[in-house]
Amino acid sequence: MKITGYRTLNTFHDWRRPIGDVNGCIASGITDVPLVVLETDEGIEGVGMGSHADLERLFPALEGKDPRAVASLYDSMISRVFKSSHAGATFGGIGAFDTALWDLKAKIAGEPLWRLLGAGDRFVHGYASALDAALSDEQLVGVYRSFAERGFTSAKLKGGRVLENDVRRFGLVADLLSGSGVTPALMLDSNESWNLKQAVRYISALEEKFDLTWVEEPLRRWDSIGLARLSASIRSAVATGENLTGLEQYRPLLDAGAADIVQAGACWGITHFLRVAVVAHSRDLPVSPVGLTANHAVTAAAAAVPNHLTAEVQDFGSPFGLTLDQEFADGGIVLGDRPGVGIEIDEAAIDGARMSGDWQEPAGPHVRSSRAGLRMVDRGVLEE
Structure with missing residues (x-):
């Protein structure tokens, strides 16, 4: 062939x-x-x-x-x-x-694919992550209630700008996810928006209210010294790695002890995730894939590695014209039996579609604020 x-x-x-x-x-x-x-x-x-x-x-x-x-x-x-x-x-x-x-x-x-890669179980542990910074409290509750109804007991919120807002929002989500009688795991993703001392102050204040499981991308992705210092200064783990484009970019972070939880962006593919998982495993570190909505197939790779911790589940829907062979239940992803990665395409439907959107639009999350890490006083979650 x-x-x-x-x-x-x-x-x-x-x-x-x-x-x-x-x-x-x-x-x-x-x-x-x-x-x-x-x-x-x-x-x-x-x-x-x-x-x-x-x-x-x-x-x-x-x-x-x-x-x-x-x-x-x-x-x-x-x-x-x-x-x-x-x-x-x-x-x-x-x-x-x-x-x-x-x-x-x-x-x-x-x-x-999950079976081909050697996984013994089709179930992949996941956590709720709704890219929720722009949601009202009412919308936030509605979205995370749907996660709770499917058995999710862990959630990652976007935040890091206004402490009072984050405290209120974490409280709402914690109440929703604790309905099964467990203490939920809570994570904060600040998307590289702080400098080191801002991160220490902010996280320490939030930890007075909640037992954070991890804080994600608190500093710039390459700041191995700063991330290591931060990890030593807070109780929660430091999670990072989703935006590293190549195995070699992990070396300074791991050598410095800068990552407590090693992440890999699902959009970078399956082989990248598998290799990152092996490197993390050699350091006795857990691995976690980020953004499975952008590459559903990496879920199968997560099922096959020994140090997988949990995978980011952002939404229960599928891209238009795609059928994904998976279900969401019991706080995770249940993979199906269709040969391959489990993606079926309706090309005729996609060709006839008129709706479009762009991750790179200027107001969107993929354009970093010019004042990130430089704010003396913060005035709002999405305001300058």
Whole structure:
């Protein structure tokens, strides 16, 4: 079997609510979902979610090759762009192709990916994470009630701007998730919005009210010294890594003891997650994938690694035109038996769709505030 070509599709995810973090929000709740379909000479196709970045430059590393050689092809893609670097947006294109390769490999084997990767259980522990910074208290309660109804007992809130707001919102969510008689696990994601001493003061004050499980991306992703100092100054764990585009970027963080929980962005693909999990496991650290809405397939990889802690579940819906072979129950994700990564595409529906959205819109969470880490007094969650 040989890879002969690829095609791209663009669909969208309708979150049915505003989504965002301390940097900004997308009021429409409509975001883009790029898809890649790898074609073979035997008619079997592999589907990848992720990015369309640099696919044309990357594809010669795959063309004419047997798609089952996933690890070798992953390294070939990285080698193909080594002069200009595989990091940044290019890494998203590698992730999309990589996911499509794993889909092909599992389909050829006639097995769901979680079983092919060696998982013994189709259930993946998860936590609720609604990208909730722009929600009113009423909306917040409605969203997290739906998580509680499906057995979720852990939640990560966006915050880090106004302490009183975060205390109130954590209280609301804690009440919802404690209905089963357990003390919920609570996490805060500040999306790189603090400097070191801001983080120490803010987290310490919040810890007087709540026993935080972790604080996520409190400082810039590369600040290994600052993150290590912060971890030593607070009770909660420091979680980071979702925006690191390459295994080598983890080395200074892990050497400095800067990450208590090692995260990997699901949009960067399956092989990246598997390798990050191994490196974390070698340090006796847990691993947690972030953003499964952007790459559902990484859930199967999470089921197969020994140090998986919990996976970010952002929404129960599926991107338009996609059917995902999974369910949400008992506080996690239950994977199905469809061969491959479990994505079925209705290309005719996607081609006829008129709705679109963009993660990169200027008011959205992917555009960092110019005053992040520089505020003396904060006036609101999404205000400058």
